[in-house]
Amino acid sequence: DxxxxxxxxxxxxxxxxxxxxxxxxxxxxxxxxxxxxxxxxxxxxxxxxxxxxxxxxxxxxxxxxxxxxxxxxxxxxxxxxxxxxxxxxxxxxxxxxxxxxxxxxxxxxxxxxxxxxxxxxxxxxxxxxxxxxxxxxxxxxxxxxxxxxxxxxxxxxxxxxxxxxxxxxxxxxxxxxxxxxxxxxxxxxxxxxxxxxxxxxxxxxxxxxxxxxxxxxxxxxxxxxxxxxxxxxxxxxxxxxxxxxxxxxxxxKSGKCGHFGSGGFIIWDVSDGQEDYSFAELFPMAIIGVIGGLLGALFNQLTLYITTWRRNHLHKKGNRVKIIEACLVSLLTSVISFGLPLLRKCSPCPEPDPTSGIECPRPPGMYGNYVNFYCSKDNEYNDLATIFFNTQDDAIRNLFSAKTINEYSSQSLLTFLVMFYGLAVVTFGTAVPAGQFVPGIMIGSTYGRLVGMFVVKYYRKLNIEEGTYALLGAASFLGGSMRMTVSLCVIMVEITNNLKLLPLIMLVLLISKAVGDAFNDGIYEEQARLRGIPLLESKPKYEMRNMIAKEACGSGRVVSFPRVVKVPDVFSILQSNTHNGFPVIDHTRSGDPLVIGLVLRSHLLVILQSKVDFQHSPLPSDPRSGGRSIRHDSGEFAKPVSSKGICLDDIHLTSEDLEMYIDLAPFLNPSPYIVPEDMSLTKVYNLFRQLGLRHLFVVPRPSRVLGLITRKDLLIED
Amino acid sequence: DxxxxxxxxxxxxxxxxxxxxxxxxxxxxxxxxxxxxxxxxxxxxxxxxxxxxxxxxxxxxxxxxxxxxxxxxxxxxxxxxxxxxxxxxxxxxxxxxxxxxxxxxxxxxxxxxxxxxxxxxxxxxxxxxxxxxxxxxxxxxxxxxxxxxxxxxxxxxxxxxxxxxxxxxxxxxxxxxxxxxxxxxxxxxxxxxxxxxxxxxxxxxxxxxxxxxxxxxxxxxxxxxxxxxxxxxxxxxxxxxxxxxxxxxxxxKSGKCGHFGSGGFIIWDVSDGQEDYSFAELFPMAIIGVIGGLLGALFNQLTLYITTWRRNHLHKKGNRVKIIEACLVSLLTSVISFGLPLLRKCSPCPEPDPTSGIECPRPPGMYGNYVNFYCSKDNEYNDLATIFFNTQDDAIRNLFSAKTINEYSSQSLLTFLVMFYGLAVVTFGTAVPAGQFVPGIMIGSTYGRLVGMFVVKYYRKLNIEEGTYALLGAASFLGGSMRMTVSLCVIMVEITNNLKLLPLIMLVLLISKAVGDAFNDGIYEEQARLRGIPLLESKPKYEMRNMIAKEACGSGRVVSFPRVVKVPDVFSILQSNTHNGFPVIDHTRSGDPLVIGLVLRSHLLVILQSKVDFQHSPLPSDPRSGGRSIRHDSGEFAKPVSSKGICLDDIHLTSEDLEMYIDLAPFLNPSPYIVPEDMSLTKVYNLFRQLGLRHLFVVPRPSRVLGLITRKDLLIED
Ligand SMILES: Nc1ncnc2c1ncn2[C@@H]1O[C@H](COP(=O)(O)OP(=O)(O)OP(=O)(O)O)[C@@H](O)[C@H]1O
Ligand SMILES: Nc1ncnc2c1ncn2[C@@H]1O[C@H](COP(=O)(O)OP(=O)(O)OP(=O)(O)O)[C@@H](O)[C@H]1O
Ligand SMILES: [Mg+2]
Ligand SMILES: [Mg+2]
Incomplete structure (x- = not known):
């Protein structure tokens, strides 16, 4: 790929x-x-x-x-x-x-x-x-x-x-x-x-x-x-x-958008949640971090296996298989989310608490906690249906909600966790647009709330809110799976609109990321690797310290062009390899070779296709004399977005063309970045990545230094 | 300097x-x-x-x-x-x-x-x-x-x-x-x-x-x-x-820290302020932005003049002058902040409003609005004293405060604005630790509140809070003076704890920064320039596009060292210039010159001082054979923080030393970054700044390319 x-x-x-x-x-x-x-x-x-x-x-x-x-x-x-x-x-x-x-x-x-x-x-x-x-x-x-x-x-x-x-x-x-x-x-x-x-x-x-x-x-x-x-x-x-x-x-808000308004954008205001926390709570929170790291890493691994398997066995077989697959997953999801709550016995509503403003069971047709689903009595609710038979946004809101201690039984939460985790793994990789944030938050907040329930039982304090633990659980799972840090932390703070939880979220993320990193890479990196997207990490590998540039760039002979080159030679060189950049070598008056720049395959293809730059003479043309520059503007050489551009097979050369020459001098990049052959690969890596390069020339050590550039030389006043 | x-x-x-x-x-x-x-x-x-x-x-x-x-x-x-x-x-x-x-x-x-x-x-x-x-x-x-x-x-x-x-x-x-x-x-x-x-x-x-x-x-x-x-x-x-x-x-909080608790950390909760805004309000807000840009740029210019003047005329004369100056400024500040409110007539307290929880006049010894200062009657307050005769933190809190419409007369605010602006300018540059954030917020919130008062009068709407305008004013002045953007915006949001104002703050900052940039640089850049700190901006100058590396690096001959150099030569070369880095040139077997690295002045000084590396023979020593490496560890060459290190005058060479040689090979940086002579200065600039370099060698175009490094070559697996 x-x-x-x-x-x-x-x-x-x-x-x-x-x-x-x-x-x-x-x-x-x-x-x-x-x-x-x-x-x-x-x-x-x-x-x-x-x-x-x-x-x-x-x-x-x-x-x-x-x-x-x-x-x-x-x-x-x-x-x-x-x-x-x-x-x-x-x-x-x-x-x-x-x-x-x-x-x-x-x-x-x-x-x-x-x-x-x-x-x-x-x-x-x-x-x-x-x-x-x-x-x-x-x-x-x-x-x-x-x-x-x-x-x-x-x-x-x-x-x-x-x-x-x-x-x-x-x-x-x-x-x-x-x-x-x-x-x-x-x-x-x-x-x-x-x-x-x-x-x-x-x-x-x-x-x-x-x-x-x-x-x-x-x-x-x-x-x-x-x-x-x-x-x-x-x-x-x-x-x-x-x-x-x-x-x-x-x-x-005024109801102009149909059902939209109460759900939709994920913004779970937990500002009515827990205000402060005791040091004793840090331990269960750390546990949440560890669980998040483990479950997140497991999620990455499972999804990696399943996507690899899908690629190799299912998706090769064509679109029909993909469609059938997605429909089967949909059926499975529907059956589980409808069927499981049916099997669950309803619980009686808690004492109504007018201060919280939460009704039990919730009024029909609205969003909220305490869903009455397949219950025999009117003042009962089905806790599994509350989270399962619901849009995910509402389910998360219900899981995060404060002032609803003991709404869920641990049995329901566990069932939901296992089933939903399975569903999320299976769904990953079907041929539909799919984000992992919301499922991750669902999974995380479920076990977070579970831990929260134990904490409430164990510490017997009144100001602990299960919803806060659910939030931390969500952060931990996302951290364990995606391994993002600062941005995830800020996103969690912004969606919950509660700056006070920042240190707790950070603690949980630190732990879950560290635990997850012990097993595998983040889900995006794993998936990128699977898709053949070569990401350069921000840090060079440790081994690079003991390697030099020359060792890295392979043993093959460098494929290069002379300044003036025959058209069929261009064609055959391009055909003989897949490189995208080529050094161009000229000779000085005294006959010594001299690297004059780098020419890109895509530019050569444009030149070959447009043919306007072909010349009969094998001598360099003087760019200053001819009307060279008006033949192309730089827009013509621009690469199209996300498409392959010109292909070698699209180019048809007449027998007359085959006798012509091209002077590459006007088209090349005259000063690509260069590194001496024995520079350590760490430094090369930093150069390459920091400047976002594509090609870098490895050259012999220079014989002279013409000048030094220091900070002072770059301070040019307007 | x-x-x-x-x-x-x-x-x-x-x-x-x-x-x-x-x-x-x-x-x-x-x-x-x-x-x-x-x-x-x-x-x-x-x-x-x-x-x-x-x-x-x-x-x-x-x-x-x-x-x-x-x-x-x-x-x-x-x-x-x-x-x-x-x-x-x-x-x-x-x-x-x-x-x-x-x-x-x-x-x-x-x-x-x-x-x-x-x-x-x-x-x-x-x-x-x-x-x-x-x-x-x-x-x-x-x-x-x-x-x-x-x-x-x-x-x-x-x-x-x-x-x-x-x-x-x-x-x-x-x-x-x-x-x-x-x-x-x-x-x-x-x-x-x-x-x-x-x-x-x-x-x-x-x-x-x-x-x-x-x-x-x-x-x-x-x-x-x-x-x-x-x-x-x-x-x-x-x-x-x-x-x-x-x-x-x-x-x-429980009073263990004396007077601390009510003021102190600047965190002005304006969450009880304005919740939404109409489009008509955007115009006065833009005006605030423009004022901020103008006053901020003026502030930078005035402080620049006054610091230059101080440096050239006052501070040269020694510490006593600095002390007297600071004391005079203190006297002036005290006189103005005590005296001006005395001249101001008190206003009668507004109708008490139990919902706001604000008393008038404020109870003695506490912090709050409506200060009774030199008033004839008991239920009066002095609006100028409320902001002037107060710590700055409390003054800002009073300026930002919601539900106090019409607390200040425009006359008082204007007086305060002019006097405080003057004081801030005069104070800037005295020999004490001094931040510009809080004075900036003071100035900004004063004119912000002034604009807010006009808006309240003109638009006649009830949900406009003068405090919100004060906040925007503060943002605008800081933006106009410091020209920071994202961080300032986030800081303002965090200190006011009100995410809803983010777009407004951003609008105001955009305008004030743009207006300020039309006149001069940010205050920190101006002051850095004045102190001779050469900052490299993030963007190369436009002129650099048409310059090449060779042109930038000056016309002087490059001062370089041979690989093995006589001790007195080192001494005299170091004495003859102030450069901090020198190329080291060796010769290949065939006698061609070869650049083998860069040696730093500081390292040479360490070598000269310690003397352990002096050798009698003028031939290169083989680093592999001798116990070269144990003579120094890299800690010895480390630069001390914020101090000058060894000085050339500290080094005393005996006549015996003067006959000795040093082989520089083990001490040099063998692979400094290099650029070809005709690379455009824009690219050189990016390289230099992105990698945080100090020295960069400008070398002739290479004669050969030994290899190409692409992304694939850098993807080494563990
Ligand atoms: N002109 C060349 N001559 C010889 N070897 C080259 C040349 N260009 C690239 N290589 C080498 O070929 C290997 C594969 O690189 P590849 O040809 O895919 O580079 P590219 O296609 O030019 O760049 P990229 O794939 O990043 O777009 C690398 O190890 C590289 O060192
Ligand atoms: N070894 C050298 N030989 C010749 N010219 C040099 C040398 N080193 C620096 N220069 C030039 O001298 C000028 C002043 O640079 P300066 O000597 O201050 O650099 P530096 O002290 O090595 O670095 P910095 O001042 O940034 O610490 C620059 O224009 C630079 O090009
Ligand atoms: Mg390639
Ligand atoms: Mg210097």
Whole structure:
């Protein structure tokens, strides 16, 4: 699968065309123009991502709300009929989702976060930022989440944000035919990466209504190329998202959006929860951290096995198998979530407590705790149905809720934990858009609440809230599975709107991440590896300290080009290997060889295809004399987003062409970064990663030093 | 003053001693050991910084509280006596502060943020991280803030945190004689920078009780070398600080800490403020942003002039002048803050409103709004005294407070604004520890509240709170003066504990920063420039696109060393220039020159002083045969923190020494980063800044490419 993956190139190719363009630009005007465009795009990304999130949420809530209210109405008369209605609605929704994804946008399957992580790390996976992927992601996740599968809509929202950002950057050029300057602004991987970073943060901000969390999420993934200006822009985008979402929710409050309003955006206000904690509680909290690390690592391992198995045995067989698979999973989920609560005996309602404002059983058709489901008496509730026969958002709210001590029996919670964990593992990897945040929170808050129940029993203190433990459990599972740290912590704080729990969440995350790291990598890294996305970690491996650059770059002869090269030679060299970058070697007057730059395969293909640069003479042409520069503008060499570009087979050379030459000098990157052969690989790694490089030349030690550059030399005043 | 400043070196000097050490280490054990030590230090930094913050706050609050209660008691009988008591207490406190700073720790003057910013950017200012500076900072800021000057304790706390971090890293080695491995862990600039980053974040977290703001503050300053692991550690430190401060405040609540408790840590809960806002309000808010930008830029300019003038005319004359100056400023401040409210006519108290819980006039000896000061009747209050004759923290709380519409007359606010702005400008640059956050918030919230009063009058809506406008005003002034963005925004949100205002704060900051940027740089950049701290901005200058590396590095001949060099030559070369790094040139067997590395002046000085490496023969010694490596361990070459190290004059060579040779090969950094001569300066700049370099070799274009390094080559599995 490695062929679907290509490195991004964050270097500015300072070739002749670029230099010419730079020289002809009016500096001040151009810089301000760029700035305005960038901020405008940040604004647009925020608005569009916000709207996408609102759209997805309204749709999901309406489908799910309609489904549950219908089912509840029918089961008043017949549980069997209700069951069939419930199952079929789910099936239809999931089928729609999997159909869209398999037929129309295969890249929309899964959460998309591994791919976005890869993109920000410097690897492009084909198809992840296309328009069809965006469509598939939005409608697919409405179907899969509305259909009640054990997955969430938050991961897909991140991918959605990234798609929107990339399309905006590209859309300006390909669709609306704006002027050519506009073209050049967002045609490089460098600018696109900034946009995608904004989009990624916007997605997180939209999913969790957590603007700061969004910024930190983007930051944790892209620390190597981060700049303060970018940070401010990313933050701006996130805040715009927050405003859009807020406004939309305010607008919907009056009931204009159907069932939407009470659920939807995950924001579980636990501000009425526990205010302080004693030191004795730190021990059970640490236990939660350990459990989270273990269960999270297990989850990663199981999902890894199951996805590998699926890839090798099921998904090869074509789309039909994928569709059948998703439908089977949907059936299984429906049967379990409807059937299990049936087997559970109802419990009598607790004494009504007017201060908490919670009714038991909950009034029909509304959201809340204490669901009356298949109970013989009216003042009874079914604790398993309260969490199982519900949308996941509502279930989490019920699990987090304070002032409901002893609502759940440990038996129900355990049953739910086991079943839901199984469902989440099985669901992972079906061909629908699927996030792992919400299932993770479900699993975590279940065992968290279990621990909380023991703590309440054991410590016999009144100010302990099981809901707080559920929250910590959620944090621990996410930490144990995703291994994100700061961003997860801030997201948890923002969604619960309770800054006071920050140190506790951090403690739990520290432990669960450490425990999880002892077993395997985070779920996104594992999945990225499985998909052949080569992520560069932020830290070089320890072994690299004892290796030098020369050892790393393989033993094969370097494939290079002379400055003026015959057309058939270009063709055959390109055909003979799969390298994407080639050194170009010229000779000085005295005949010594001299490396004059790096030429990219994609540029060579453009030259071969357009043919305008072919020349009859085997001598270098003087770039200054000819009208060289007007033959191409730099936009022509720009790489298209998420697609393969020109292929060697597309190029047809006439016999006349085969006699021609190309002078590569105007097209090459004249100053790629270089390292001496015996530099230690740690340093090479840092250079490579920090600068986001694609190719690095390993050269012999220099024979002279022409000058030293120090800080003072770089302090040029305007 | 440039001589007090030295670049930091973040490169790992992979010389012979280092490589030997690496090879002999047991990998797994060492890596885990490092990790544990780093986390342990993060914990310690958090705890110590938290305690330092608590100590400063308790002291300041007690001094100030005692001062005000004494004065209030005396003015019941005589205003003249009260005035003299007030003035003299202030004078004594300020005198103590300026005395400590001038006599004992000159580097503790000012806010310290420009220096820390410089340190994180890669420039060391002598003395900023010493123990005496820490002491001066802590006690000096107690005096200056307690003495009622127009300055804050937040900037100094950031410096304090950084000092604590650096001292911890160093203290392990020089004081407690821990084992030699411990030595090596924190002896490089690289590790020290990580610690200082932690300390800096801890300082912000302690000053504002804003853990996330602390992380983002550190991040905005050091984006170029940021890594995700560091982020997590920094966040951990900040959270520890938050826990420590919180615990201490909880402990103090019961009155164990004297006057501390009601004021102290700035945390102005405006959660009972305005909940939503109409679009019409965005216009006055934008106006606030513009005012903030203008006044902030003016503040930067005025302080720049006044500090320049002070440096050139006053501070040269010695410490006595500095002391007199600070005392005069203290007198002026006392006279104005006591005298002006006397001239102000009292207003009658508004109708008592039991729901707000605010009494008028406030009960004696307590904190709160509606101060009765020099009023003829009992149910009157003096609005100017409410903000002027008060600690700044309480004044800000009063300005931010909701449900007190029409408390202040616009006349009083204007008077206060003008006088306080003037005082803040005059105070800036006196030789005491001085932060600009709190004065900035004071100024900003005053004009913010003024605008708010007009809005209340003009829009005639009931749900507008003047306090919210005061908050926005504070944000705008800080934005206009400091030009920080994300971190400032998050800090404002965290100190007001109101996430809903985030978009408004952001809007105001966007505008005020843009307006301010049109005039000058941020206050910290301006002050850093004035102090000769050469900061590298995150973005290369536009001109650099059209320059190449060769052009930047000056025209002087490169001063280099041969591999084996005569001792007197070393001495005379070092004497003949001030460069800190020198290329070392050897010859291959065939006689061609070959650059074998870079040797640092500081290392040469160590070699010259210790003399153990002198040899009689002018031939290279084989490092493998002799016991070369045991003569030095890498700790010996480590640079001392914030001090000049060995000076050339300290070295005394005997006539015998003058006949000896040194083989430099074991001591040089064998693979400094290199760039080809015609690389564009933009790329050079990025390389230099991203990797935190100090020296970069400009070399001729290579003649061969020995290999290419791509992403695949760097994916080494364990
Ligand atoms: N021009 C070249 N000549 C010889 N070896 C090369 C050349 N380019 C790359 N290599 C080597 O080939 C191996 C595979 O690299 P590959 O060809 O996939 O690089 P690339 O395709 O140019 O970059 P990427 O795959 O990251 O986009 C690496 O070990 C690299 O050192
Ligand atoms: N060994 C050298 N030979 C010739 N020129 C040098 C040498 N080292 C530095 N320079 C030049 O001298 C100028 C001043 O640099 P300076 O000597 O201050 O560097 P440094 O002291 O080594 O580094 P820093 O001041 O950043 O610590 C720069 O323009 C630089 O290019
Ligand atoms: Mg390749
Ligand atoms: Mg120097």
């Amino acid at each position: 490695g062929s679907a993956v290509e490195s991004l190139d964050y270097e500015v190719i300072e070739n002749f065309a670029y230099r010419e363009e730079q020289a002809h630009r009016r500096r001040k005007l151009y810089v301000s123009y760029l700035l305005v465009v960038k901020w405008f795009f940040a604004l647009l990304i925020g608005i569009f991502t916000g709207f996408a999130a609102v759209f997805i949420n309204i749709s999901v809530e309406n489908f799910a709300g309609w489904k549950y209210s219908l089912t509840f109405n029918i089961i008043q008369k017949s549980y069997v009929a209700g069951f069939f209605v419930y199952v079929s609605i789910n099936l239809v929704l999931v089928y729609t989702s999997v159909y869209i994804v398999t037929q129309f946008s295969p890249a929309a399957a899964g959460s998309g976060i591994p791919e976005i992580k890869g993109y920000l790390n410097g690897v492009d996976t084909h198809g992840i930022l296309l328009f069809r992927t965006l469509i598939g992601k939005v409608f697919g996740s409405i179907g899969s989440v509305g259909g009640g599968l054990a997955l969430g809509k938050e991961g897909p929202l991140v991918h959605t944000g990234a798609c929107i950002a990339s399309l905006l950057g590209q859309g300006g050029s390909t669709k609306y035919h704006l002027n050519s300057r506009w073209f050049n602004v967002f045609k490089s991987d460098r600018d696109r990466r900034d946009l995608v970073t904004c989009g990624c943060a916007a997605g997180v901000a939209a999913a969790f209504r957590a603007p700061v969390g969004g910024v930190l999420f983007a930051l944790e993934e892209v620390t190597s190329w981060w700049r303060s200006q970018l940070m401010w822009r990313v933050f701006f985008t996130s805040a715009i998202v927050a405003v859009v979402v807020r406004t939309a929710m305010g607008w919907c | 440039g001589s007090a400043v030295e670049s930091l070196d973040y490169e790992v000097i992979e010389n012979f001693a280092y490589r030997e050490e690496q090879a002999h280490r047991r990998r797994k054990l060492y890596v885990s050991y490092l990790l544990v030590v780093k986390w342990f230090f993060a914990l310690l930094i958090g705890i110590f910084t938290g305690f330092a913050a608590v100590f400063i706050n308790i002291s300041v609050e007690n001094f100030a509280g005692w001062k005000y209660s004494l004065t209030f008691n005396i003015i019941q009988k005589s205003y003249v006596a009260g005035f003299f008591v007030y003035v003299s207490i202030n004078l004594v406190l300020v005198y103590t502060s300026v005395y400590i700073v001038t006599q004992f720790s000159p580097a503790a003057a000012g806010s310290g943020i420009p220096e820390i910013k410089g340190y994180l950017n890669g420039v060391d200012t002598h003395g900023i991280l010493l123990f005496r500076t820490l002491i001066g900072k802590v006690f000096g800021s107690i005096g200056s803030v307690g003495g009622g000057l127009a300055l804050g304790k937040e900037g100094p706390l950031v410096h304090t945190g950084a000092c604590i971090a650096s001292l911890l890293g160093q203290g392990g080695s020089t004081k407690y004689h821990l084992n030699s491995r411990w030595f090596n862990v924190f002896k490089s600039d690289r590790d020290r920078r990580d610690l200082v980053t932690c300390g800096c974040a801890a300082g912000v977290a302690a000053a504002f009780r804003a853990p996330v703001g602390g992380v983002l503050f550190a991040l905005e300053e050091v984006t170029s070398w940021w890594r995700s692991q560091l982020m997590w550690r920094v966040f951990f430190t900040s959270a520890i600080v938050a826990v420590v401060v919180r615990t201490a405040m909880g402990w103090c």
